[in-house]
Amino acid sequence: MRNRDDLARLLNAALAGDEKAYATFLHSVAAVVRSFAGRRAGSGKVDAEDVVQEALLAIHLKRHTWKTDAPVLPWVMAIARHKLIDAYRRGGQRIEVDLDNILETHAQPETEQPSAREIGRALDGLTPGQRQVVSAISVEGRSISETAEALAISQTAVRVALHRGLQAIAKRFGKAE
Amino acid sequence: MNTDALINALSMDNRRTAMPLTAAWWAALACAVLLAAAVFFLTLGPRPDIAEAANTPRFGFKFVVTLALAAGAFIAARRLSRPDVPVRRAMPWLAAAPLLVIGAVCAELSTVPSSAWAARLIGSNSLLCLSFIPLIGSAPLGMFLLALRNGAPSHPAIAGMVAGLLAAGVGATFYAAHCPDDSPLFVATWYTIATAILVLVGAITAPRVARW
Secondary structure (H helix, E strand, C coil): CCCHHHHHHHHHHHHCCCHHHHHHHHHHHHHHHHHHHHHCCCCCCCCHHHHHHHHHHHHHHCHHHCCCCCCHHHHHHHHHHHHHHHHHHHCCCCEEECCCCCEEECCCCCCCCCCCCCHHHHHHHCCHHHHHHHHHHHCCCCCHHHHHHHHCCCHHHHHHHHHHHHHHHHHHHHCCC | CCHHHHHHHHHHCCCCCCCCHHHHHHHHHHHHHHHHHHHHHHHCCCCCCHHHHCCCHHHHHHHHHHHHHHHHHHHHHHHHCCCCCCHHHHCHHHHHHHHHHHHHHHHHHHHCCHHHHHHHHHCCCHHHHHHHHHHHHHHHHHHHHHHHHHCCCCCHHHHHHHHHHHHHHHHHHHHCCCCCCCCHHHHHHHHHHHHHHHHHHHHHHHHHHCCC
16 A cells, blocks of 8 residues: 555646546555445445545545645545445445544435445446547556547547536436435 | 455555544534634624724623633544544644633622612623524534534534533634623623533434534
């Protein structure tokens, strides 16, 4: 696991436009959030990987809320905690995650809730154009220019579709049940 | 889509999502002041004797309080819109306005005969105060809720309350220029209730508006 200075350096580079640094940063952060959520997935009502993906999405869309030179890990964990609490609430349970990160479940869930939070399903909510672009870049791992060529559209159009697609996915995740 | 695929997509998305947080708050404040000014000058305008009133200490002190409230709430609101700031670290400057008011009330009670207290507290038009501070403060509250939406508050209801305090600080600063009642007893009572209205609206709406 990377140390704190590494994370700050990576995030700063990412914010300056370094895609590789950003990918490295996101992978490191995913590992941290995964172990945090995994310890607290409890009785299986909450899927730890869903929390990881939601947290990554939120970290991405809210990256401008990180104060440069502030510690990165507390910021990441605050976002992860927020998404974990959301996931439990959707599952019908109330939890408290206090400053010492001790988990307590309060209420019993009323119904069995299958994990409906897969990003894969969220792709269904995109427009066809957005879906093509997001799918090409994420699942197929293509670059912006490759995607633009393959779909015969401009690179700017690809970037716009990607951006809006990610925002639409985040919105679907965030919808209250 | 698995997490690796998601990270592919995220790392390639470099279109800026949002205004940087500090810039968003200053922009919101600027818009809030302009909107409040528009509402104030269209509806009330300053009181006719403002030139004479400006020489009295009580009149000027009203603005000290309202600006202290606005300043403290601005600092707190900005801090609360970051997810990693603990609530207690956001709040300290909020104490300024209440302390000033309490100090002024003590001074007033000790210098003014008790027979005059009730009249000063009740004032000449508290209804005006209770309606116009929220009215003038409502567009500002809208701006500050948008600023919260730009951010990522871990405690949206509390952040909403502070946004209400900020809106009240802005609204009351304008209203104080019209308000005929200058006694700290009046301010402590009616400005506080008017503030509470905006705080309540902020607390209720922020969790919906600033969901993330």
